[in-house]
Amino acid sequence: MTSNPDSSVPNITHRPRRLRRTPALRRMVKETNLSVNDLIYPLFVMEGEGKKVEITSMPGCYRYTPDLLLEEIAAVAELGINAIALFPVISESKKDDTGSESYNPEGLVQQTVQAIKQAVPQIVVITDVALDPFTTHGHDGLIDENGTILNDPTVEVLVKMALSQAESGADMVAPSDMMDGRIGAIRKALDAEGYINVGILAYSAKYASAYYGPFRDALDSAPKFGDKKTYQMDAGNAREALKETFLDIAEGADIVMVKPALAYLDIIHQIRSETNLPVAAYNVSGEYAMIKAAAQQGWIDEKQVMLETLLSIKRAGADLILTYFAKEVAMILG
DSSP states (O other): OOOOTTTTSTTOOOOGGGGGSSHHHHHHTOSOOOOGGGEEEEEEEESSSSOEEEOTTSTTOEEEOHHHHHHHHHHHHHTTOOEEEEEEEOOGGGOBTTOGGGGOTTSHHHHHHHHHHHHSTTSEEEEEEOSTTTBSSOOSSEEOTTOOEEHHHHHHHHHHHHHHHHHHTOSEEEEOSOOTTHHHHHHHHHHHTTOTTOEEEEEEEEBOOGGGHHHHHHHTOOOSSSOSTTTSBOTTOSHHHHHHHHHHHHHTOSEEEEESSGGGHHHHHHHHHHOSSOEEEEEOHHHHHHHHHHHHTTSSOHHHHHHHHHHHHHHHTOSEEEETTHHHHHHHHO
16 A cells, blocks of 8 residues: 555645646646737837847847838747837937927838838737827926926827827827827727727826836936826826726727736736726836846846746736737747
């Protein structure tokens, strides 16, 4: 007779370790799986030709000129990534107080979207709708003489911006500004102009976070005065995230998003529990940079921490994850 290794407790009925005994068993009962289909790849485009400039605070991420950006997009499409999110680096000479370059039909974003859809038509192109890359002051909205962010006049500009992106061929527009009422206004304008199939990925719960620093370096879009706390959400608020999400859904959002992801896993979970819409989460630049920095010091296993981090976001309830790790993960999962 084989001895019972736990003879001191012979009446154990439930032994969860039975299902952890071999890799095959663990794979069979795994509750959450990360797939390349979950990933959206954020990319930065700048003016010029033949240039690829690494972002110092985001190792492995680059600003691309449109020609090299097309090569990168073609490569990630081959890896199975379905969507990219496009963010522009706008030269100072084209910035003004009203962000008028944002809706220039010959602008960097508009021309780049057209080129992408011609070269890699199967990729889903998501464009950012916010004024901070285009304004001299670095805020997401228009300002008055007292430095107050003006909501309704900003929404009027955001509508123009979204329409110009849709006209250029964007599959989905992503308002990241957190102005009140902008989802409804954009949806109404898109439908009125015949862009009924252009989706809206709403930054519904976007927090005023310290995790955005490297991203603002990438775009040179940090606010020149004050902060963004009058329009982005306070880190202590959870019920407000549900309120913002419900408003965006009522106004016509197709996908709702939480940003950042890691410090707000509880928010992702709550929103997932309250809606049947797809829920996205943004694994933001600061989260990416911390993993890269620790890995460079040899303090963590970058691959394992990267995968565990993204799996935690998926487990919390996100259907889609915007992440700068997308290409690396796709290469692993492929």
